[in-house]
Amino acid sequence: MPNIYLDNAATTPLIPEVEQRIRESLSLYGNPSSLHTLGFDAEKVISRVRESLARLLGAGQVVFTASGSEANNLALLSGAEKNRRAGNRIITTDSEHPSVLECCRELERRGFELVYLSTRGGRIDMNELEAALDTPVCLVSVMHTNNETGAIYPVAEISKRVKKRYPRALIHSDCVQAFLKDSFTLSGLGVDMVSVSAHKVHALKGVGALALAKPLPLSPVIFGGGQEKGLRSGTENTVGIVSLGASVETLARDRERVERISALSDKLVTLLSEVDGVSLNLPEKKSPTVTNLSVNGIRSETLLHALSARGIFVSSGSACSSKAKTSSVLEAFGLDKSGLEGAVRVSLSGLNTEDEIEAFVTALKEEIQRLKGNR
Amino acid sequence: MKRTILLKYGEIILKGANRRAFEKQLADSIRRRLKGLIGEYELEYMQSTVYVTPERDEDVEIAHDALSRIFGIVSLCIAYRAEKSMEEIMRVALEYIPPHLEGYRSFKADARRSDKTFPYTTPQIMMEVGGELSEKCPDIAVDVINPEITVMIEVREKYAFIHAGKTMGAGGLPYGTGGRGLLLLSGGIDSPVAGWMMAKRGVEVDALHFESFPYTSERALEKVKTLAGKLCRYTDKMHFNKVSLTEIQEAIRDNCEYDYFTLILRRFMMEIADEVARRVNANALITGESIGQVASQTMQALAVTDCVPSIPVFRPLIGMDKEEIVQIARRIDTFATSIEPYEDCCTVFTPPHPRTRPVLEKVIRAEEGLDRKTLIENALKTLEHQVIYNEAF
Numbered sequence: 122m123p124n125i126y127l128d129n130a131a132t133t134p135l136i137p138e139v140e141q142r143i144r145e146s147l148s149l150y151g152n153p154s155s156l157h158t159l160g161f162d163a164e165k166v167i168s169r170v171r172e173s174l175a176r177l178l179g180a181g182q183v184v185f186t187a188s189g190s191e192a193n194n195l196a197l198l199s200g201a202e203k204n205r206r207a208g209n210r211i212i213t214t215d216s217e218h219p220s221v222l223e224c225c226r227e228l229e230r231r232g233f234e235l236v237y238l239s240t241r242g243g244r245i246d247m248n249e250l251e252a253a254l255d256t257p258v259c260l261v262s263v264m265h266t267n268n269e270t271g272a273i274y275p276v277a278e279i280s281k282r283v284k285k286r287y288p289r290a291l292i293h294s295d296c297v298q299a300f301l302k303d304s305f306t307l308s309g310l311g312v313d314m315v316s317v318s319a320h321k322v323h324a325l326k327g328v329g330a331l332a333l334a335k336p337l338p339l340s341p342v343i344f345g346g347g348q349e350k351g352l353r354s355g356t357e358n359t360v361g362i363v364s365l366g367a368s369v370e371t372l373a374r375d376r377e378r379v380e381r382i383s384a385l386s387d388k389l390v391t392l393l394s395e396v397d398g399v400s401l402n403l404p405e406k407k408s409p410t411v412t413n414l415s416v417n418g419i420r421s422e423t424l425l426h427a428l429s430a431r432g433i434f435v436s437s438g439s440a441c442s443s444k445a446k447t448s449s450v451l452e453a454f455g456l457d458k459s460g461l462e463g464a465v466r467v468s469l470s471g472l473n474t475e476d477e478i479e480a481f482v483t484a485l486k487e488e489i490q491r492l493k494g495n496r
Numbered sequence: 497m498k499r500t501i502l503l504k505y506g507e508i509i510l511k512g513a514n515r516r517a518f519e520k521q522l523a524d525s526i527r528r529r530l531k532g533l534i535g536e537y538e539l540e541y542m543q544s545t546v547y548v549t550p551e552r553d554e555d556v557e558i559a560h561d562a563l564s565r566i567f568g569i570v571s572l573c574i575a576y577r578a579e580k581s582m583e584e585i586m587r588v589a590l591e592y593i594p595p596h597l598e599g600y601r602s603f604k605a606d607a608r609r610s611d612k613t614f615p616y617t618t619p620q621i622m623m624e625v626g627g628e629l630s631e632k633c634p635d636i637a638v639d640v641i642n643p644e645i646t647v648m649i650e651v652r653e654k655y656a657f658i659h660a661g662k663t664m665g666a667g668g669l670p671y672g673t674g675g676r677g678l679l680l681l682s683g684g685i686d687s688p689v690a691g692w693m694m695a696k697r698g699v700e701v702d703a704l705h706f707e708s709f710p711y712t713s714e715r716a717l718e719k720v721k722t723l724a725g726k727l728c729r730y731t732d733k734m735h736f737n738k739v740s741l742t743e744i745q746e747a748i749r750d751n752c753e754y755d756y757f758t759l760i761l762r763r764f765m766m767e768i769a770d771e772v773a774r775r776v777n778a779n780a781l782i783t784g785e786s787i788g789q790v791a792s793q794t795m796q797a798l799a800v801t802d803c804v805p806s807i808p809v810f811r812p813l814i815g816m817d818k819e820e821i822v823q824i825a826r827r828i829d830t831f832a833t834s835i836e837p838y839e840d841c842c843t844v845f846t847p848p849h850p851r852t853r854p855v856l857e858k859v860i861r862a863e864e865g866l867d868r869k870t871l872i873e874n875a876l877k878t879l880e881h882q883v884i885y886n887e888a889f
Contacts, residue, residue: 494746
């Protein structure tokens with residue numbers, strides 16, 4: 122049986138349209154900063170991708186980076202420092218991606234005051250947010266879709282409330298898991314900065330972008346030759362950026378794709394809810410792309426390996442070893458110890474089929490049976 | 497300037513009639529090690545010393561490092577090579593030796609002369625070179641009785657060699673002179689150290705690893721291969737065997753009293769290892785057990801597992817403390833890999849209250865529900881073999 126890939130929140134395979142464009146662009150070896158024709162050719166294709174991404178997200182400026190993590194670093198570190206006059210407080214959540222959370226810890230070391238909103242059950246309490254607005258705020262960073270639980274956080278609602286109290290506060294949203302899966306724009310979310318990544322949407326690894334509603338006086342994290350309007354030095358990754366452009370073009374047009382994923386997700390949730398020993402970790406509002414479940418009494422890494430041996434690839438919420446930590450995101454979600462140890466993430470893309478979902482659930486049942494034994 | 501690495505034999509020199517065989521194994525080890533390096537090397541053997549001269553002098557440090565892991569070599573030094581005249585010896589000594597003396601308070605010059613036609617006697621060489629060096633380095637005293645460092649001038653057939661200070665070699669006996677043993681290699685700290693200690697005594701070490709996919713991961717297996725690779729920095733290659741214990745573990749889980757889980761499993765491991773040893777012509781098993789370290793390593797527990805195999809089980813760590821084992825693990829560079837957090841087949845089903853003073857009869861009774869023969873046959877069908885090489889030189 123061919124492989125069943127259900128780990129699309131980690132990364133995604135290339136789609137043929139993207140692969141084709143990558144092949145064509147491999148000959149564009151010129152340095153986009155070079156003044157000769159080869160350089161200009163590379164610069165032109167990069168500009169085209171920049172424009173199409175800006176159109177999709179409603180951005181006034183797009184800065185290409187080497188990853189979603191780097192885009193988050195640029196937004197957080199630079200946004201907070203440049204806007205410090207607006208206030209010393211930063212608001213974020215307790216379940217952000219490590220590239221946001223670790224920046225927050227660094228900003229704490231630099232003297233900022235951090236408030237981590239609870240995301241228990243995938244919910245953010247607006248009263249808790251309002252309470253956090255009792256002191257001027259320079260930066261807010263709340264992700265759009267959580268990568269482990271699929272919870273969709275009310276970013277638009279949060280920005281509205283923040284901007285009402287502190288119009289000068291900068292608002293950032295890590296939209297890596299929502300990009301080309303949920304339709305959103307910077308103005309729709311009411312945010313100033315959005316991070317996206319190419320490899321989560323069937324393009325190459327090594328490319329991310331920070332989209333800005335309007336140009337901001339940020340300072341770079343990486344210094345050098347002044348590429349990307351001085352915000353991100355280093356020779357641009359032409360082929361990677363082209364792959365992102367191809368993804369945007371292909372996926373933004375394919376409107377049925379999102380509906381297909383939604384239908385698959387519904388089917389998955391229905392089937393899983395009937396499996397003995399499985400409990401679903403469902404947030405209040407869930408993205409169809411990510412479904413989290415806990416298997417009672419089996420460590421998720423063992424289950425992951427058993428499925429992997431059958432060519433089915435999912436992700437575990439915890440590592441097998443007792444020394445390794447369980448997921449802090451799932452802890453924030455409210456899972457207890459056994460829920461954390463048995464947590465498995467299933468994440469879909471438009472390439473998955475109904476048959477695959479059925480085969481996965483069947484395999485899951487069989488492996489649970491086997492791994493539990495008659496004990 | 498040409499430099500030469502001098503390797504001094506260890507215990508081999510105590511050997512009598514067998515000495516030739518030991519020397520041949522040692523020469524093979526050295527040649528094999530050098531073959532893995534970039535560059536060409538000239539080799540000479542005389543007076544319980546191997547002279548290794550790289551064609552390109554810049555290779556000397558890397559070769560020195562690689563040769564410091566040859567069993568049978570007790571010490572190494574890097575010598576400057578001079579033409580055989582007193583003027584040249586003096587010139588080389590004065591130009592290159594002073595930096596080696598820095599930080600020491602006293603030195604002496606010593607000399608050896610295998611070429612008796614050399615116009616200076618040993619005491620003359622010592623006095624001439626020592627005197628000039630002392631003048632050039634006024635901060636360091638001459639102490640011929642108890643010097644902190646000795647400058648050595650060796651006048652050999654073709655060249656003279658001058659060196660100061662030496663480093664420790666790997667010691668032990670040449671690899672492959674002590675028979676073959678099968679090491680039960682896990683991903684932990686102890687078993688790689690046990691394998692290294694036996695290899696140091698010249699025992700050729702093959703490895704047997706037990707996995708239990710899906711309870712253990714591919715990364716855990718890769719980690720064990722990395723550990724085998726670390727040992728290959730000393731032994732150049734290792735036969736790596738792997739057997740799956742999954743079916744046996746599930747059978748014990750489903751059929752036996754849980755407190756005996758680890759003991760029953762270890763008895764299976766011993767029996768499988770015994771058979772694998774027979775197949776690979778190994779004459780002993782090697783384990784990393786140390787008395788009292790865990791429940792399955794009490795004296796009573798060891799007795800329950802020790803009676804299974806038909807060949808001797810060597811446990812070189814039996815009387816060592818964890819701290820002592822860790823010290824060796826750090827020295828042979830296995831420690832950092834060993835502490836990577838991937839689960840071992842021994843730990844996945846560990847009972848919460850394992851028996852520490854088991855009685856053999858009771859263990860055998862606890863095993864009664866199992867079809868030992870079929871389980872072992874099936875496990876042996878999963879036996880896979882590969883050769884791991886020294887990739888880090």
